[in-house]
Amino acid sequence: PRFYFLSNDELLEILAQTKNVQAVQPHMSKCFDGIRELDFGRDPKSVDIFAMVSGEGERVELGKNLKARGAVEEWLG
Numbered sequence: 360p361r362f363y364f365l366s367n368d369e370l371l372e373i374l375a376q377t378k379n380v381q382a383v384q385p386h387m388s389k390c391f392d393g394i395r396e397l398d399f400g401r402d403p404k405s406v407d408i409f410a411m412v413s414g415e416g417e418r419v420e421l422g423k424n425l426k427a428r429g430a431v432e433e434w435l436g
Contacts, residue, residue: 362432364389373431380406380427383435388414390435399427 362370369386376382381403387394398410398418408425410418427434 361390361392377431379404380431380434383431397427 365373365386369389373383373386381399383390384396387396393413394411395414396412397408398412399405400407400409406427408421408427410420412418
C-alpha cells in the first residue's frame with residue numbers, strides 16, 4: 360500500500376479503527392492505484408473480502424475465505 364499518499368489524520372483514522380476493517384474504504388484509491396473499494400458484502404461488520412472494484416466499475420472477484428484480520432497494515436499489504 361502507498362500509505363505515504365495519506366495525510367497523518369487519514370493514516371491515524373485507519374490505524375485507530377482496527378476493529379472496523381471497512382474504515383479503509385474512503386482511502387483505498389490513495390493506497391492503491393486503480394482500486395476504488397473492496398467489496399465486503401452486505402454485512403457492515405463483515406471481514407470477508409469478496410472483490411476489488413476499480414474507479415471504472417471493473418470488478419475482480421477474489422478467492423473464497425479471504426478475510427481482513429489482524430493489523431490493517433498486514434492484511435492490506
